[in-house]
Amino acid sequence: MRAAGIEAGYGRVQVLWGAGLDVREKESVVLLGANGAGKTTLLKVVVGLLPAWKGAVRLEPDDVTAWRTDKRVRRGMAYMSEIGVFPGLSIDENLRVGGQFIEKTALKRRMEELYAYFPDIAHRRGALAGSLSGGQRKMLGIAKALASSPRLLVMDEPSAGLSPLFVGQVIEVLSRFRESGLAMLIAEQNIAFLDLADRVFTLDGGRIRFEGSVAELEADDSLHRTYFGLA
C-alpha cells in the first residue's frame, strides 16, 4: 500500500499538506503523531472514508484513490476505528459484519479461528458488544477487523482509553498476528507500540517529518525528545 502527496481536510479546513507513507507486504508500520497532527485524517484517506483533495492511494497493483471503502475492504484492507465495534450488536454479529464479504462456510471457519485467538470473548458470543469491558472491546474490534482475513490491517489508536495493562495485552496479540504475516498500519501516540514497528513515520502539522526504523528515530535528538519525553 502506498499513499503519496495526500492533501485532505474537512470542509474548508485543510489538515493534510502532502503527506505520504507506504506499507509493504507483511510489514508493520507505526504512524506516530501527537493529538491533532492529522493521523486519523490520513488513515481515513487511506481506507477511503475521506476523499483526497490531491495525491493518490495505491493498493498494488491498483490505484484505489477513487474507490469506496467497501471496495477496498474486499481487496484486503481492513480498518479498525477508535471505537472499533458496534456496541448494539452481539459479539457474534460484530464478527459477521466484519466478515460480511466472505462466503458463509469460510466465515464460520474464520470466526472459530478468531475465537480461538480471543478466548475472553469466545464464551460470550451472544452478549452485546456494549456490555464488554474496554479491553475486551478492543480485542473484539481487532477480531472484527480481522474477520475479513485482510492482508493489511489499518488501526487508529488501538491504545485509546485503555489502561497500561490492557495496552500490553493488545500489543501482545498484535505481535502474534504480525508474526503470522499480516501487514499493519498503526496510528498511535503511545510509544509502546514501537515494539511492533518494522518502520516508523511521524506526522506533524499534516506533513510527514520522519521515516525510518525505530533505531533511527531514537537516534534523532529532536524527535526523540518529542516522542519519548525528556526521560
Added chain:
Amino acid sequence: MPDTGAEARAKLVRRVILDTSIAAVVVIGMGVARGVYSNELMLFNFVMFLALAQGLNIIYGFTGYLPFGYVGFYGAGAYGFSLVVMHLHASALVGMAAAAVAALVLAVILLPLLRLSGAYFAIASMAAAQAVYEVVANPDLENITKGPYGVSLSDVFAPAFSYYIALAILAFTLLLVVWLRNSRFGMSLQAIRDDSVSAAMAGVSVVRGRTIAWLLSALVAGLVGGVFAWHISVFYPDTAFDLNISIFATVFLLFGGATTLCGPLLGVFILYGIYNVIGIAVPQYFEFTYGALIVLLVLFLPNGLVSLLTNRGIRVP
C-alpha cells in the same frame, strides 16, 4: 465584540446603521404601501410573515432550535387577545398586552422542551402547538374560548389602527434581530449554537442564553397572533393554529437564510410574493412548485439565498 479598538467600534457602528436603515426602509415601505395598494389584508399578511420569519430567526438563526410548532405562540397570542377582549371588554391595546403574556406563559411552560435536541425539539414543539389547539378548540370549554365555534370581536374591529400596530411589531422584531446580530449577547448565542460545550467552558451561560432567545421569539409570535386576531376579528381556532403558518415562516426563513437580517426579508418578499401572484390562480401547480423548491433548496442551498454571497466571503446584513 471582543476587539475594543476604535476601528472595530467604528465598523460596528457602521454595521448597526446599515442594519437599522434596512429595517427602517422595510417598515416605512410597508406603511406607504397601504396608501397606494388597497388590498390591505394582503399587505397585512406580508407584515405578519415578515415579523414571524424574523421571530423564528431569533430562535433558529441564533440558537439552532427550530420549533415546528411556532404557530402555537401565534395562536396563544390570538386567543390571549380574544379572551381579554371578549370577557373583560378590555380595549384592544390591553388585548395586545394579554397576547404577549399568553405567549410568554406558554413559552415558560414549554421551557423543558429546550432540553431536547434537533428533530425531537421540532416535533415536540409541533405536538405542543397541537395540544394547545385541542384545548382551545374543545367544545367543553365553549364558555371560555367559544370552542370550535370561533371568535367574533367586532367591538374592537379597527383595520387601519391594527395595521399600524402590526408595523410597530415588525419594527420591534427587526430591531431585536439587529441587536442580536451586533451585540455581545447575540455573538455568544451563536457560539452556543455552533459548539455548546466550548461555549459553556468559555463562560457563556448556555441555559440563560437559550431561554432569553426562546422567550423573545415566542413574544414576537404572540404579538403577531394578537394583532392578527384584532385585525381580522372573526376567526376559528383552526385558523389561529394553522400549521401552515409555522411552515410558511420556516420556509421563508430558510429560503432567505437564517441568522441574517436580509435573508428572511428576502424569503418573504420573494416566496410570499410569488405565492400571491401565481399561487392564487393555480394553487395545485403552485403547491407542487413550492414543494419542489423546498427540496432543491435543502439539497443545494441549505443556508439560503444569502449563502450565495456569504460563501464568497461577502458579509450580508
Added chain:
Amino acid sequence: MWRRRGWRAFARHDDEGILDDQGTLHDDTNMLTGAIIAGVVFGLYYTLVGLGLNLVFGVMRIVNLAHGDFLMLGGIAAWFLFTSLGLHPLVSAGLVVVVFVLIGLPIYYLVVPRLLRSRDSEMLSLILFFGVSQMIEAVTTIGLGSTERSLPPRLLGVGPVILFGTRLPKAWIFSAIASAVAVLLVYLYLYRTRLGTLTRAVMVSRDEALATGIDVNFVSAVAFGISLALAGVAGVFAPFILGSITPNMGVAINITAFAVIVVGTLGNPLGTLLGGIIYGVSLMLMQTYLSSWANLLPNLLLIAVLLVRPEGIFGRKVRRA
C-alpha cells in the same frame, strides 16, 4: 363487550316476548375491557403505520415527513387497482409492496445521500420531506380531485368478529394480522438475514459501518424502500380502518405516526409495536371516557415521553444538554 344473557336482556326484549342469545349485558367493566381489546387491535394497525417511519429514522437518522403521503398513495393505488382491474385489496397489497420498494430505491439515491452530507441532516430532512409531501399532495389532487375515496367494505367481509367478547370489524382483524405479519417479516429481515445484520450495524453507528466497509448507501436504500412498502401496505388498509382516503390526509397521519414511534422508542422498529399498542389502547380509552379530548392524546403522549423518558423504552439518548 360481553354478550350473554342478563337481566337487562330480559327487560329489553320483554315486550316483544323474544329472548335470544343475542341478549346483552353491558356495564362499565365491559366498556373498559372492550376499549382495551379494541385498542390493542387498532394499535396493531398504527404499528404498521409507524413501522416504516421508524425504520428510516433508525437507519438514516432522518425524519420522513412525507410518510403519511406515501401511505395515502398506497390507498389510492388499492382504490385504482380495484376500480379499474377489480383487484382484491390483499392482492393489491402484494403489488404495492413490490412497486413501493422499487420506487423507494431511486428516491433514496436522488435525495438522501446528499441530505446526509449536510451539517444538520436530521433537521433539514424534516423540511425536505415536507417539500416532498407537498409535491405528492399536489400531484394527487391535480390527478384525482379531492373527494373521499374508498373500497367497498364487503371486500374484507362485512359484519363483526367477536374477540374475547368484544365485537370488532372484520377489516380490523385483517389489518391487525397484516400488521403482525409485517412486524414479523421486519424482525426476520433484521435478525435473520445478512443484509439485516448489516442494517442493524448501520443503525448502531453509521460511521463505524462506513469504517467497516459496509455499503451503507445500499443498505439504507433497501431500508428506505421497505419503509415505503410498509407505508403503502398501511395505505391499502386505510379505507377500511379510516373510512376513506383523501389527498390531504398525510399530515394527520404523520403526527400520529410520530407519537407512536416516539412512545415506542425512536430508531427501534420493533419498539413501534409497543408504541402502536399504547397509542391504540389510550385512544380507545379516551374515546370511551373523554371523547371530545381524544385528539389531545397523541400530542400529550409524545411530549410526555420525550420529556420524561426521552430514550424511549429501549433507550437512546436524545437530549442535547
Added chain:
Amino acid sequence: MKSKALALGLLCAVAAAGSANAQPAAPAAITIGTLYASSGPYASISMPVFDAFKLWVDQTNAAGGVEVKAFGKKIPIKLVAYDDQSSTATAATLYNQLITQDHVDLLVADSGSVLTSVGVPIAKEHKQFLFDVSGTGAAFFTKDNPYIALMSDPVSTIWPHYISDFLADQGVKEGVKTVAILYSTNDFTGTQAAALKGFFERDGKVKIVYYQGVPTTTSNYTVLINNIAALNPDAVLELGYVGNDIAFLRNLQDSGEKFRFVFSIYAGTEKEEIEKNVGISAMNGIYSYVPASDYEYKPDVGMDQKAFHAAWDKKYPPGSGVAFGANAIYGYMTGLVVQQTLATTKSLDQMAIHDAVFGLSGKLKTLDGTFELRDDGAQIGEVTPLGQLQPEGKDKLKLVAVYPPDLANGKAIIGK
C-alpha cells in the same frame, strides 16, 4: 418619497370615488366574485357548489347574459373565482382581493361556515353585500349588518327540529324512549347537536342517554358505537361531516349493532358520495335530511330538480369527480337568487342589492323550496324534511321524506 406615495394614494382614491359617483352607462359585463376550495377539508362541500354556480353562469351567458333591470337589458356575466384551498387565511386575502382589486359587482362566499366566516367582517367593512351560500354560523347574522343574506340551508339552529319533532311525535308512539347524540365538534354540527339537545329537553318526551362530541378528524367509531350500544338507546343521531359519516356508517355496519333509529346528515344530503364509499347495505334504513336534490319542489324560477340533475350530469358526467347532491343545488340556487336580484334591483349599489335580495324573501320559489329571510339575513324558508333511505328495487335506495306530514311522500319504518 412618502409624500409622493401619499399623493399617489390620494389620486387613486379620488379616481375611485369619481368613477363610483358618475352613474356609468351599462357595463360590458357584470362581475361576480367568488371563492372555492379545490383541496383541503372543505373541498367536498365547496366544489359542488362552485361547479353548480359555474353551470348557472354558463347557461345564463349562453342565453345572452343576465337581465339587469337598472340598465334594462341583458348583460353577460364575468366570473372571477379564486381557490382558497380550504385555508381561512387565504380566503380572507382573497375576499379582500375580490372587493378591493377586482371591484366585483356581486360577492358570493365560499361554501360552509368556516370559509364564509372571514368574509363576513370584510364584506361589512367594505360595505359589500355578501351572498352567503351555506355559511350558517349564527354569529354571522346580526341586526347591525345589512351586508349579508343566507341563500340556502336554514341556520343550524332551525335545521334539526324535524328530527326531535318526529321522535317526540311518531317515535314515542312506537316506543322510542331514549336517544344518543354523537357529534363532531365543529360549528356546523356542534350547533345542530346543541339545538337538538335543547329541543329534546324542552319536549321532555325522549330522554338523552348519551351526548358526546368527538373531534371532526375522528375517523373510526368502533369503540364509540360499542359504548353507545352499551347504553341501549332506541335512537342514535350522528352529526358529522362527510368523512365522519362515511366512517360511522361503515363501522356501524361492521359492528353488527342495530338501533331502531339511526340518523346521519350526509347519508341523505350527499347520498351519491356516501354510497360510493360505504355501499348500499350500510345505508339501508338510515334517516337523514331530505335535501332538494332528492325532493321535488315546484319552482317558479329556474329548472326543477330533474332538469337540473340532467343538466348537471351532462356538464359533469358521473364519475368525473364531483358528485351531484345538496351542495350542487345550493350553488345553482345561489345563481337563481343572483338572477332575480339583478332583475329587480334599482342599481348596482350594494344597499340597493340588499333591498332587492330582501325583496325576494317569501316570494321566490325554486327547486330548493321557498326562499325566505329573517330580517338579519338568516335563511328560514327552505326547510329540510326528515327522510329515510328505503330500498327501491333490488340494489337502489330511495330517500323518502317521512316528516313533517304535509311534506311526507312515504312512511317511516322504525326498526324493532
